[in-house]
Every structure is written in structure tokens, then in C-alpha cells.
Amino acid sequence: MAIKKQRAVRRTDALSKERIVEAAIEILDTDGEGALTFRALAARLATGSGAIYWHVANKDDLLAAATNDVIARVMAGLAQGARPREAIRALALGLFDAIDVHPWVGTQLSRAPWLAAIPQIFEGFGSRLEGLGVPEEAQFDATSTLVIHVLGVAGQNAANARLLAHRTDRTAFLGEIAQQWAQLDPARYPFVHRVAAQLPEHDDREQFLAGIDLILGGIEAAHPGPSART
């Protein structure tokens, strides 16, 4: 009982945007997008909901800051000096994995293209195309296609996560969708029928990467350049 007085909860530091964003990320990660409210955030920070507005303009601002944090961490964690094609794949996978862990980032990225996180992603892909032999006039379209692929998958993964929050089993959930697809008229949906069986067992990450490789293949086919020997 006579131990040195333990610091109570953590009301020592003053409130700051940093601490608010940190707490928001914790709520988003553990309880999902729906759980982030100013009331919940205020409770966790042991303050009033209005206090948060002193450091943060509004909820969009808060979510943007949280998203930037996660993306900046991905960019910082990237290995340097890889060959362009490998660097592009590593960046894509890094983003995929980050969004897999923080599905709410997917929602944000696909809802707000003016986010500060977007130019970071653009730069990450675009600056490596030079090394792939893509001429300057073609770099904008090629980069945009890679970025759109990442954002597109991000949005879908976030949607899946939103749904899986209410359910236990992922395979069972995909199985239900597969069953719905299998119940469509086979005459009108022959392809969907064939693919339905692959749905529950397919690996999102591998399919994402297959898409990146398809796009890279298209880029290289359109611009046969020096690095053809990947």
C-alpha cells in the first residue's frame, strides 16, 4: 500500500492534437469506424467533447490527420534502393497491409482524394516509373491507374471489414455471398457462376498483387524500355 503514488489515469499531459489523433486511432482500430464519436473520444481522454474542438477543426479534420499518420508510417517504413518494379510492389503491399490492419483508412482514402496522404502515395508510385522506362507524358496516367487500384481495393476491404464487424467468420461470410451468386440465373450469369466457387477461398492480398502485376505488365507492354529484364 505504501508504494510511490502511481500517476492517476494519464491526465498529466495537456490535451494536444497529437494525443487526440492517437486516441482516435485506438478507438478506430479496436472498435471500428462506427465507434469513433466525440463523446467516446472525450470519455477516453477524460475531458469534455468541446475541448477536442480547440485542437481539431471537426471530425473530417480528425480523420484526415489519423489517415495521414498511418500512411506516413507506411512510407517511412519502406526499404530504400530496391529496383523500380520491386519498389512499386513493396509500396503497394505496404499500403495494402496497412489498410488491412486499419480498414477505416480505406474508407477515408476512397472518400477524400484531397487528403495530404494522396500526394505521398502518388509520389511513391510516380517517381519509380522513370526507372521502368515510362516516358514522361505517360507517367500521369500510369501512376493514376496504380493509385486507383490501391484506393479501390482499400474501399472494398473497408466495406468488408464493416460487415465482418457484425460477424464472426470471414469464410462463412464469403460463403454466403458465393451462395447468393450461385443462385443467380446461370443462363444470364455464367461467369459469376464459375467464379462463385473461388470466392470463399481466394486470397485478397494475392488478388490485389495480381492486379498490380497486370497493370505493371500493361505499362511495360506499352513502353518497352531498358528495364525489360525484370
Next chain:
Amino acid sequence: MAIKKQRAVRRTDALSKERIVEAAIEILDTDGEGALTFRALAARLATGSGAIYWHVANKDDLLAAATNDVIARVMAGLAQGARPREAIRALALGLFDAIDVHPWVGTQLSRAPWLAAIPQIFEGFGSRLEGLGVPEEAQFDATSTLVIHVLGVAGQNAANARLLAHRTDRTAFLGEIAQQWAQLDPARYPFVHRVAAQLPEHDDREQFLAGIDLILGGIEAAHPGPSART
């Protein structure tokens, strides 16, 4: 003044899911995603907000039905019998244009992969890959990549529309983003700097199609098949 009595508002027909969805689409198209509330919808239909729940499970159900309507119309309007590559491009452009007119469809598609609209889109792309010479094992990944591209662009366009709702000029808005990009550190963001100038003047539709062509190029490069003479 003595003209035949005009039908008052339109309270003749009983309420139905069809009429509710129709009214919802009108609100979404004219006043944007934020304007669709059960109160606004009830007012337009001259009924109580609770009445809507007799025909529609909840707001998600309503939005799903509205989205399916728009997508089904795109599928129905497609020309028959085109060669596979042209058919795929036409489908992609049809979806792009529909989402351009109804940006809220973009939000829905990128938020809800279990929508009934999704297998329609899957079928539209997937069933044409056979004719491109893509072997069966590769069709799932290739289709998914095309669908993701459509959904990814859909989400971004919807986000842009949400922002442009509060503003008048599109070019001015893109100009502001371009300016933000141009203000980033040129040493760390050389590519973003180069691309910023192209941002305000670039054509979203053309860039979308360039992405589709890049993906198709990658598909054909991976599976050099019978239809190489496109």
C-alpha cells in the same frame, strides 16, 4: 383559369418501393447524398416517415435498390455483339458515365461489395475475357482488376462531387489542389510537382479509359491469344 383540373401533386397511386426508390433517386441527383433523409423523402411523397419503412427495410436497403436501378439501366443499354475488347471498353465507359451523372452511385458501389449490382458488373467484364483469349484460371483476377478500377474511380468521383457541391467552379477547385501539391517540398515530391500542372486540365474520363487500356494491355501481354489483332 378554366383549364381542365390538373392532377394535384401526385397522391393518386399508393406508396410502393418503386415509387420510393424513384423519389430517392430524384433527391440524390438534384440535391446530393446529404439531402436524402427519411424526412425529406416523406415530405416529397406526402406521407409520414414511418410509412417508408413498410416498403423498405432501412436506409441501406433503399440506397442499394437505387444503385441497382442505375446499374441495371447501364447494363440494359449496352450494344450487343461487339468484339470483346470493344465491349469491355463500352461497358467501362457506360459505368463511368452513369456514375458521373449519379455520383452517389459511386459512393454506394465502393462501400458495399455485396450489392446485387456487383455480380452484374462482374459478369459484364468476366464473360468477355474468354473472347480475349484469357485462360479460365486467370479470369477471376483479371475481372477483379477491371472491376476494382471502375469502383476505385467511382469512389474518387463521388468524393469530388461531394466537394464540388459546395463550390461553383471545377477547374478552380482542381487548381487549388494543384497549388497545394505545388507547394510541397520539391526535393521530396519531384513527381507530384511535375504532375501538379497537368491536374487542372486533365480529363477524368480519358484517364479512366487509359487505365482500362493499361489493364487490358497487361491482360493481353500475359495471355497472348487469338484476338491479338485488335
Next chain:
DNA sequence: ACCTGAACACCGTTCAAGT
């Protein structure tokens, strides 16, 4: 069977009042 509309629970955001 279908509709009405008040009531409920819950948001984001504001703001007068405190320190």
C-alpha cells in the same frame, strides 16, 4: 394491410461559463 407522426436514442457542433 398500410399509413401517421410523435417519441427515442444518438449524432456533430456550438457556446456561455469557468480556470
Next chain:
DNA sequence: ACCTGAACACCGTTCAAGT
């Protein structure tokens, strides 16, 4: 300068009561 927390305006959804 920064924090508190009640109050405001507005949601989606429910439900007892009507026809």
C-alpha cells in the same frame, strides 16, 4: 489560452394509434 458540459439542430428508426 484552454477546458467543461449543457444545449441545439438534425439524424435513422420504432411503435402505438389510426384507417
